Amino acid sequence: MRPALNFRTIVTVVLIAALVLLPLYTGLSGNRFLLTLFTRIVIMALAAVSLNLMLGYGGMMSFGHAAYLGIGGYAVGILAHEGVLNGFVQWPVALAASALFALVIGALSLRTRGVYFIMITLAFAQMTYYTFAGLARYGGDDGLTIYKRSQFVAPIDLSNKTQFYYICLALLFGAIYLVWRLTNSRFGMAIQGARSNDIRMRAIGFPTYRYRLVCFVIAGTLCGLAGALLANQNDFVSPSIMYWTRSGDLIIMVVLGGMATPFGPVIGAVALLVLEEALSGITEYWQIILGPLLLLVVLFARGGIDGLLARADSKVRS
Amino acid sequence: MSGPAILQVENLAKRFGGIVATDDLSLEIAAGELHAVIGPNGAGKTTLIAQLSGQLTPDSGRIHFSGADITTLPMYRRSRLGLARSFQITSLFLDLSVLDNVALAVQAHAGHSFRFWRDARREPALRDPARAVLVRAGLSERADQPASALSHGEHRQLELAMALASAPRMLLLDEPMAGLGPEESSAMVTMLRALKGKVTILLVEHDMEAVFALADRITVLVYGRVIASGTPDDIRANAAVREAYLGESEGAHV
Incomplete structure (x- = not known):
């Protein structure tokens, strides 16, 4: 069963090692920009992992997932603006607000299916976007500057770039482990069954709506955490972090990397954002190159990059 | 065979626009029996199963399962009461x-x-x-x-x-033999025979040989209505059934 050469495992291990060792390299080379870029990548990967839980495993095609980035981000921004800098307050509030928001949106949108579900999640996210754009007290369209990052106890200092990177990375790995446990549990079997065949699930005795809703809430909460991190990284939060194209980026990361795989979304986030960065250095019309590339992956690599690696493995084996 | 009824259907009706799929249908199934429902295509057999299992809600009428009114109960609750269903089009x-x-x-x-x-x-x-x-x-x-x-x-x-x-206490089987070859069919008949008596079965099936070999009682549906109900011998002898259904093609085998 165990092949001698396993591309998929090698790529995953190399990726993890590279992410863990990155600050060493940037420290030695003095390339601070790379560390900032990868902090953003790690945070977006966390958001993609959360979307993968509901999209990949749960089959729920949310087109409004970036809304939770905004909710989490604004929870931190607004509290900081009002003088509450304690991270032990800010972050739980960010998570709770995202969970509550996901509960309301999920409860309504999960009554629909297919295209309607996509449209209603998109509509809710856009409503949220315009709501925050209209909050004059918190900067409205221009966004809200965060003058001080979330404060934790003594050794933890989010202003230290290396430390902040490792905190984000630890949370990303924690989220991957959490999703992995969830998806293999009874709960995970129930949501995957509902993805596969909802009517059959109800016919054999599952109230699938409840399981989908809980999955929706967990995914939204995890994404809210990514939002809190993102606000801290940027020292700034604005409505644009929950614009619908952001939700689209998250979907691309999940599909590009490989849906319903533990590491797929991380691979997708790294691939998309590094490519975006590299291509935008070459030409300002980088999207003309990126678009067809994505098209090729969707057309010829079903299962994304992770699926491509798995297939390469089975070719080597046979 | 005439044990207490586990499933009682009273005056069930369901229409889709102008089409009457279930027309004032009443049916009683005794605990432990294998009850077949037959009828030509479009007789409303699958619609009946869908209403019994909770996938469709009837326009009027009542369904009782082991004493409880389940007419408006969602699918998963019926399943938990012990009413299980298989699908005509494989649903896995x-x-x-x-x-x-x-x-x-x-x-x-x-x-x-x-x-x-x-x-x-x-x-x-x-x-x-x-x-x-x-x-x-x-x-x-x-x-x-x-x-x-x-x-x-x-x-x-x-x-x-x-x-x-x-x-389950009762199985709703929607054409379990659909598309099976002769060998697979007879394996399925053997399986159903092994189940018979242990669990109440409502069997919708087109394979007349299987139905007449297995069923304790048979109900014949035409245009959503029950036109006859009885033992296989009763059904074989029933003039209305022969005319409406068996007479055309499969009557020769019966």
Whole structure:
């Protein structure tokens, strides 16, 4: 069963090692920009992992997932603006607000299916976007500057770039482990069954709506955490972090990397954002190159990059 | 045969626009019997099963299952009361393994599934009963294959295995032999015969040979109405049935 050469495992291990060792390299080379870029990548990967839980495993095609980035981000921004800098307050509030928001949106949108579900999640996210754009007290369209990052106890200092990177990375790995446990549990079997065949699930005795809703809430909460991190990284939060194209980026990361795989979304986030960065250095019309590339992956690599690696493995084996 | 009724259907009606799919239908099924429902295409057999299982809500009429009114109960609640269903068009979790399919059916009846941590694929409480059902269904060698890799005949067996996994009190079988070859059909008849008496069965089936071999009682539907109900001998002798249904093609075999 165990092949001698396993591309998929090698790529995953190399990726993890590279992410863990990155600050060493940037420290030695003095390339601070790379560390900032990868902090953003790690945070977006966390958001993609959360979307993968509901999209990949749960089959729920949310087109409004970036809304939770905004909710989490604004929870931190607004509290900081009002003088509450304690991270032990800010972050739980960010998570709770995202969970509550996901509960309301999920409860309504999960009554629909297919295209309607996509449209209603998109509509809710856009409503949220315009709501925050209209909050004059918190900067409205221009966004809200965060003058001080979330404060934790003594050794933890989010202003230290290396430390902040490792905190984000630890949370990303924690989220991957959490999703992995969830998806293999009874709960995970129930949501995957509902993805596969909802009517059959109800016919054999599952109230699938409840399981989908809980999955929706967990995914939204995890994404809210990514939002809190993102606000801290940027020292700034604005409505644009929950614009619908952001939700689209998250979907691309999940599909590009490989849906319903533990590491797929991380691979997708790294691939998309590094490519975006590299291509935008070459030409300002980088999207003309990126678009067809994505098209090729969707057309010829079903299962994304992770699926491509798995297939390469089975070719080597046979 | 004439035990207490486990399922009572009273004056059931369902229409889709101008089409009457179920027309003032009443039916009683005794506990332990194998009751076949036959009728030409479009007689409303699948619509009847859909209403009994809760996939469709009737426009009027009542359904009682072991004393409780289940007319408006959602599908999953009926399943929990012990009313299981197989589908005419194979309806499985194709991207999961054969064992996963059956284990999910076991899990559905093993309390709630808000259990987030333990590996469900390593829970003997789910896997052992599922394996036992697969042995009974003759699918144990296929347990670890994805359900999509099975043949049509095996899909039908898995369909039935999933309905059985919940240890139901009553089975609603919608054409379990649809599309099966002669050998697979007779294997299915053997399986159903083994179940007979242990669990109440409502069988919708086009295979007349199988129906007359297995059924304790038969109800004949035409245009959503019951035109006859009785033992296989009664049905064979019934003039209205011969004219409306059997007389045309399959009457010769009866």
